[in-house]
Amino acid sequence: MHALLGEALAELDVAVADGAPAATALHAPLAALIAVRERLQILNDTVFQLSMTQASVQRSKLVRLRDTVSAMIVLLGALGVALALSLLRQRRSIAALQLRDRALQAAEEQQRELRERLERVADNVPGMIFQYRRGADGHPSLPYASHGVHEIFGVSAEAAAQDSSVLLDAIHVDDRERVIGAFDESARSLLPCLVEFRVVRDGIELWMASHATPQRQADGGTLWHGYTYDVTRRRLAEEEIKHLAFYDALTGLPNRRLLIDRLRHAMLMAARNHQGGALLFIDLDNFKTLNDTRGHACGDLLLQQVARRLLDAVRAGDTVARLGGDEFVVMLENIGSARETAAQHAEQVGEKVLAALTQPYLLNGKDYHGTPSIGVALFDDCEGGLEELLKRADLAMYQAKGAGRNTLRFFDPAMQSLLAAQSALEAEMRQGLRAGDFVLHYQPQLDNGGRLAGVEALVRWQHPQRGLIAPGEFIGLAESSGLIQPLGQWVLEAACEQIARWQRDPELRRLSVAVNVSARQFRHPDFVSRVIGAIERTAIPADRLKLELTESLLLDNVEEIIARMNVLKARGVCFALDDFGTGYSSLAYLKRLPLDQLKIDRSFVRDVLTDPNDAAIARTIIALGQTLGLHVLAEGVETRDQHEFLVAHGCDAFQGYLFGHPQHPDVLNTVAPAH
Numbered sequence: 136m137h138a139l140l141g142e143a144l145a146e147l148d149v150a151v152a153d154g155a156p157a158a159t160a161l162h163a164p165l166a167a168l169i170a171v172r173e174r175l176q177i178l179n180d181t182v183f184q185l186s187m188t189q190a191s192v193q194r195s196k197l198v199r200l201r202d203t204v205s206a207m208i209v210l211l212g213a214l215g216v217a218l219a220l221s222l223l224r225q226r227r228s229i230a231a232l233q234l235r236d237r238a239l240q241a242a243e244e245q246q247r248e249l250r251e252r253l254e255r256v257a258d259n260v261p262g263m264i265f266q267y268r269r270g271a272d273g274h275p276s277l278p279y280a281s282h283g284v285h286e287i288f289g290v291s292a293e294a295a296a297q298d299s300s301v302l303l304d305a306i307h308v309d310d311r312e313r314v315i316g317a318f319d320e321s322a323r324s325l326l327p328c329l330v331e332f333r334v335v336r337d338g339i340e341l342w343m344a345s346h347a348t349p350q351r352q353a354d355g356g357t358l359w360h361g362y363t364y365d366v367t368r369r370r371l372a373e374e375e376i377k378h379l380a381f382y383d384a385l386t387g388l389p390n391r392r393l394l395i396d397r398l399r400h401a402m403l404m405a406a407r408n409h410q411g412g413a414l415l416f417i418d419l420d421n422f423k424t425l426n427d428t429r430g431h432a433c434g435d436l437l438l439q440q441v442a443r444r445l446l447d448a449v450r451a452g453d454t455v456a457r458l459g460g461d462e463f464v465v466m467l468e469n470i471g472s473a474r475e476t477a478a479q480h481a482e483q484v485g486e487k488v489l490a491a492l493t494q495p496y497l498l499n500g501k502d503y504h505g506t507p508s509i510g511v512a513l514f515d516d517c518e519g520g521l522e523e524l525l526k527r528a529d530l531a532m533y534q535a536k537g538a539g540r541n542t543l544r545f546f547d548p549a550m551q552s553l554l555a556a557q558s559a560l561e562a563e564m565r566q567g568l569r570a571g572d573f574v575l576h577y578q579p580q581l582d583n584g585g586r587l588a589g590v591e592a593l594v595r596w597q598h599p600q601r602g603l604i605a606p607g608e609f610i611g612l613a614e615s616s617g618l619i620q621p622l623g624q625w626v627l628e629a630a631c632e633q634i635a636r637w638q639r640d641p642e643l644r645r646l647s648v649a650v651n652v653s654a655r656q657f658r659h660p661d662f663v664s665r666v667i668g669a670i671e672r673t674a675i676p677a678d679r680l681k682l683e684l685t686e687s688l689l690l691d692n693v694e695e696i697i698a699r700m701n702v703l704k705a706r707g708v709c710f711a712l713d714d715f716g717t718g719y720s721s722l723a724y725l726k727r728l729p730l731d732q733l734k735i736d737r738s739f740v741r742d743v744l745t746d747p748n749d750a751a752i753a754r755t756i757i758a759l760g761q762t763l764g765l766h767v768l769a770e771g772v773e774t775r776d777q778h779e780f781l782v783a784h785g786c787d788a789f790q791g792y793l794f795g796h797p798q799h800p801d802v803l804n805t806v807a808p809a810h
């Protein structure tokens with residue numbers, strides 16, 4: 136059948152009947168039926184009958200059905216389309232949502248990766264990356280710090296975030312202010328903060344540099360984004376470079392360049408503060424010979440040892456420099472406002488340097504004896520500035536060489552001769568002490584009843600050529616040269632021996648003997664034991680000995696002075712404060728000193744009748760003595776009127792030419808009681 140009907144069969148229900156037509160209605164489009172019949176006729180009309188009537192009825196039914204179906208199909212189609220559209224839309228929005236989800240996930244993933252990457256980078260960058268914040272109220276915090284914070288500051292990022300002050304604790308104490316100041320300034324100006332500072336980790340100092348860019352925040356606070364990194368190596372390299380540029384490689388001393396720099400500054404300061412300074416130019420004698428005979432290595436060793444000795448010979452603040460070759464310079468600052476004092480100080484240091492450099496050296500296992508020649512120029516010698524000063528010191532050094540080496544010369548000839556005279560005097564004084572050329576004279580001290588109550592021992596030098604020399608000429612030099620120790624000891628012993636002699640005389644046994652003690656002498660660690668030793672050796676009553684101290688003693692280390700005085704006081708020794716009113720006595724100290732007597736200086740007594748100020752001072756000292764329970768002695772009383780004035784105002788005791796000059800003790804025996 137299929138072969139017969141071909142493709143018409145696809146649109147057609149076909150009933151094939153053998154004889155009677157089939158009852159079953161056929162359903163097929165008319166055109167199809169006709170086409171089928173035409174094909175079937177070709178075979179045999181009688182064999183197959185096709186009911187055309189039925190077909191047309193069927194046809195109209197079919198048409199209606201078809202219309203209905205078509206309508207329904209259209210409706211269904213429309214519904215389907217709508218449904219499909221809606222489905223499509225839904226699908227699309229689901230797809231869009233899914234797309235967005237995926238995009239979001241991807242973005243998040245990307246962000247996480249980025250963050251991780253940044254953190255990895257930040258944590259692997261040498262040093263530390265940070266955000267530092269200061270609130271409007273100044274409160275500091277560290278919102279972010281990379282792991283480097285631990286390496287640098289020794290604290291974890293979490294700890295630092297909680298309390299950023301822990302970072303400050305790790306910064307070197309001398310640098311903290313500077314770091315805070317740099318951030319303060321940056322917060323004010325909104326310019327980047329660049330600061331270098333030290334941190335101390337396990338006892339080692341490391342240099343760090345911080346760079347941070349500030350950003351003002353809405354609340355008025357400031358947020359910095361920055362980084363900190365280790366610059367220790369760079370700093371060390373800089374130090375090294377500086378050292379090479381300013382220091383001598385062989386000795387480690389400042390070189391010429393640094394000396395010039397310091398000298399310029401020192402001269403400026405000296406002029407501004409009216410303080411003296413000096414330059415000592417030191418040249419090693421015969422250095423070339425040493426180099427030539429024992430080799431340069433030996434020469435180098437000598438230079439190194441000389442450098443060490445020079446440093447040991449001067450104060451920490453003084454500069455020792457090597458100019459090159461065998462030339463060294465010592466620069467002294469603040470050595471006194473008076474020219475003489477400065478010269479004396481410079482000379483003392485020069486002598487010390489001479490002594491230090493003439494000690495034998497050991498060079499490569501062999502002894503070497505070297506000497507220096509030293510030239511000295513004082514800052515105030517020099518109007519011509521720095522170069523002139525160096526030239527003068529150099530010239531003076533050549534004079535020292537010319538004078539036979541191993542010596543010291545000042546540039547200024549007048550100063551030179553003054554110092555020469557002083558050192559000659561010093562040498563003679565030493566000789567005089569050995570030869571027993573010093574004597575004590577005694578000046579009477581009377582009480583307010585006119586009785587001889589005591590004496591003051593005053594030293595004189597019985598010079599073999601120059602005759603009797605007054606203490607004004609040599610006490611100062613004895614103090615500055617240190618000779619005051621043996622001289623003062625001699626005076627003390629001699630006074631105690633005199634007291635012991637007077638103990639055997641009923642008329643004089645009650646006399647007290649006042650002995651002047653200079654500040655340098657009193658400060659000697661053995662002073663107290665020396666005094667006690669002298670008292671015990673001569674077996675005198677200790678209260679006959681009165682030590683006269685001056686106010687200058689109280690300028691420094693008063694507690695120590697008071698303690699020493701108390702020890703002696705406990706042994707019965709008396710104390711008088713000499714030259715009272717001329718110095719810096721503090722009333723607070725005065726109360727605490729175990730004193731027995733105040734002495735009104737003779738400069739006030741001299742004009743007590745003519746100068747109302749001096750009269751007021753004298754009256755005040757007397758009143759002060761009365762208040763503190765101390766005797767008051769007026770010294771330098773030369774006239775009866777002065778005496779009467781002082782008596783009238785309650786002064787207890789008197790000393791002066793009116794009652795007697797300082798005398799040999801044997802003369803005193805007769806003079807004083809007769810007065």
Ligand SMILES: Nc1nc2c(ncn2[C@@H]2O[C@@H]3COP(=O)(O)O[C@H]4[C@@H](O)[C@H](n5cnc6c(=O)[nH]c(N)nc65)O[C@@H]4COP(=O)(O)O[C@H]3[C@H]2O)c(=O)[nH]1
Nearest residue numbers: 593594605606607610626651652653771772773791792797
């Ligand atoms: N114009 C005038 N002067 C009078 C009068 N009465 C006494 N003088 C002098 O005034 C000085 C008093 O001694 P000073 O103030 O302790 O002043 C003493 C004392 O500071 C010091 N000195 C004397 N001997 C010693 C001593 O053994 N050791 C120490 N460290 N210094 C001593 O030398 C200073 C001077 O002593 P001297 O030349 O003996 O001078 C003595 C004495 O001669 C007077 O009426 N008018």
